[in-house]
Amino acid sequence: MAEIEIRKLRKDFGDFTAVQSSSFRVEDGEFFMLLGPSGCGKTTTLRMIAGLELPTSGEILIDGENVAQKPARERDIAFVFQMFALYPHMNVRRNISYPLISQGMKRAQVREKITEVARILGIEHILDHPVGGLSGGDRQRVALGRAIVRQPKAFLMDEPLGALDTEFREHMAEELRALHDRMGATTVYVTHDQLEAMQMGDKIVVMNHGVIEQYGTPQDIYDKSATMFVADFIGSPPMNFLRFSSSVEAGATGVALHHATLPLPAMRVPFDGDMAYGIRPEHVRLSDDGVYRGEVIATEYLGPNQIVTLLAPNGEVKARIPSDQIARVGEVVGMDFDGTRATLFDNQTGHALASDLNEGVLSHG
């Protein structure tokens, strides 16, 4: 298995820069997510790692060897596409064994490999079935089987669950992750689905417009979002932003807004100008004493908790609160914010300002 290191990777298509200057490192055995909206450069990055695109500049090191300008077949990497491309006229066994036979592997050895892969994927019973009649899940498993049978150094996956419906997708996501845990293979996985990324990834790279916005563990990216883009892209509902103009000193643990003081983790830097106070829905409480107030405009029941949407002087605020707490549409209520979990952003650049909460994470960039 392999360690993959990306250094200052860039890809231009004519005048368009798909990937600007990406650097990150995938540790051996990691399940690594490239996350972002469509057009952010995540698939281009993956295709460069695979060797399906050659970078304009930069390095791709697989186990220390720069393969950036090498053809795909010399990289020993398996690519799993969004659409499971199976040979429709062959049965499951032949589909999976195809990569081995084309490598010239001996029959007995092929049979042994197929048995092992089928066991890992739980598809022993359909080995002799034609792929035509298989369910979506089984087709997906066969496609995976074909990727893992050659035991490549790493797996690259481009939204392999994208075409599946929600319920099944969740199930396959768990299965994929469990498979990874059994095999321990380095995997780079592209998705636009933040929940999928959080759920499956050991580490996440968040991309936007060809630029890496943040790189880290799921929980760090969620708790200590480095930019407003990340804070908004991750989380459902996403982070609330209250936008206003004010100033804070280094060391301040709050920022003045109207008659209220919004609590903050101790700031490490001063700031003066247009800012956004970022607070996640679960860190907003409704409280009669809250000085900062808003009108309830919607409530959404979600079982044990509910999402309450409030219209406040600086925009909409969503709060995630227990379902047994009553909130009525039309009511004006006070809000309390958990300051230790808040982030202050420079509203112009979108960058988080350093505080006791996020210091140490921001520099990873």
Add this chain to the structure above:
Amino acid sequence: MAEVMLDSVSKSFGSTRAVEAIDLTIPDGGFVVLLGPTGAGKTTTLRLIAGVEKPDAGDIVIAGRSVLADTPAQRNVAMVFQQYSLYPHMSVRDNLAFPLRSPILRTPEDEITRKVAEVAEVLHIAHKLDNKATELSGGEMQRVSIGRALVRSPSIYLMDEPLSSLDAKLRAELRIELKRIHAQLGATLLYVTHDQIEAMTMASHVGVLDKGRPVQFGSPREIYEKPASLYVAQRLGLPRINALPAGLFPAAPAGAATIGLRPEHVEQGKGKTATVSRVEHLGDQTRLHLILEGHAIVTLADVHTDLEAGDEIAIQPRNPLYFDASGNRIA
């Protein structure tokens, strides 16, 4: 707006029973969501009410009158589909006005102008009225298709997964919007989806369907807290309810075959020892995947828990649900 009633309606396609003896009342002003997996009969039910399909048996009553003999147009229902079907060469304004200009309705032009303006306002697309339909984003297009239904004053709005082709952010936005529109217009709405979030957050009543039959009808809270069966319990709640052999924990009532534990029904710190197999940090919540005597259990932990794979914790049920061998809830 009107009450819509299905009285023991059945429909088969060849040997496939799509809908079987459905009784369903959509109260005047109600927002009813039919929830079920693909093939449960949701869309067929909608099409039967619209009059695009004819039932094999049973009656459909709108505002107290059987409409079986009526054409779809006479039934005066408005439908919104999953795929927005706009006229690409027309402006948003003309797309919205189109249903009102139909020969049956013959709406006066000044009333059309008023209606279109009103609906555009409600849907936040007033500034796009003069754009061509093709110049809109996906979310805006779907708003216009919803708007095309809203300009009319039908007896009921029928919506078939109208948000499923949109991305998560837009879906979340339009969920709130639909709910607001419903409240604002006092409209009667029947909405079909396989997305439990949509059902829970928007519905005044949820009807859960299983293989063409309604299995429970009630408020989202009733369905979540008091599911009639294991099937219903598995339709709502994320992470999904854990269904385990009743004997896994002591004190199962007589006749119980399955114990249903929602993540919040798993109390930590006491009881049987389970092994953590995986910890998922999702940001707002942290999911613990546990193994107890060979059974997988998912529950939640403190967001910043120190637990990791391989650790052991004690768990026991708290206010669990019990189901008999056929899946009906007994406690």
